[in-house]
Amino acid sequence: MSQGLLRGMAFIDFPNITSSGMGLGIRRLNFAGLAKVLTSDTTPVGCAAYIADIGSRQELFRELDRSGLKVEAVSPGKSVDGRLIFDLIVGAYRDFYDVGILASGDRDYVRVVQEAKRLKKTIWVASFSSSIAHSLKSCADKFIDLDKYVSEISFQMYPTICVDCRKSIEVPFKPISGRPVYCRDCYKKHPKTKSI
Numbered sequence: 001m002s003q004g005l006l007r008g009m010a011f012i013d014f015p016n017i018t019s020s021g022m023g024l025g026i027r028r029l030n031f032a033g034l035a036k037v038l039t040s041d042t043t044p045v046g047c048a049a050y051i052a053d054i055g056s057r058q059e060l061f062r063e064l065d066r067s068g069l070k071v072e073a074v075s076p077g078k079s080v081d082g083r084l085i086f087d088l089i090v091g092a093y094r095d096f097y098d099v100g101i102l103a104s105g106d107r108d109y110v111r112v113v114q115e116a117k118r119l120k121k122t123i124w125v126a127s128f129s130s131s132i133a134h135s136l137k138s139c140a141d142k143f144i145d146l147d148k149y150v151s152e153i154s155f156q157m158y159p160t161i162c163v164d165c166r167k168s169i170e171v172p173f174k175p176i177s178g179r180p181v182y183c184r185d186c187y188k189k190h191p192k193t194k195s196i
Contacts, residue, residue, distance in 0.1 A: 008039045031064055035047040098122060
């Protein structure tokens, strides 16, 4: 079977990947770009982001969904790692994928990677090189170094000023003269324009 025909399913440890990216100065991840990098050498059959479900994250959940990622919201106080591990192993047992792509650098995943491989699944691990546990990297069939894909998985941020409160902010698009830009708080105060 050629590699492009292998069914790839990505499992993203959202807290691990976002905090590791912030450590490298990535202020905002491009989730669609991340999903594409993770599954590019496979036929994608799923890409899920595991994230704690707290009330203030509804806009983030919508952004992840628009990016093509399935949001696996984990109840507050429950383990994001535990939910991801469960889905990765169940997917292996039920033959949902040929290649499991784990986006995390956390050494706590070593045993689950070993178990999935025992079930005859290929496991790739994706992480930033500064945050990958050596034991996790060495047990993976392939390591995807996210440092090499920073331009594909992050948005460039542009400094500007909120037109309402005059606070300095950064936005993931180049501001255009004559178009107002608002901070998060001021944006909520303005009615959304609906297109016909």
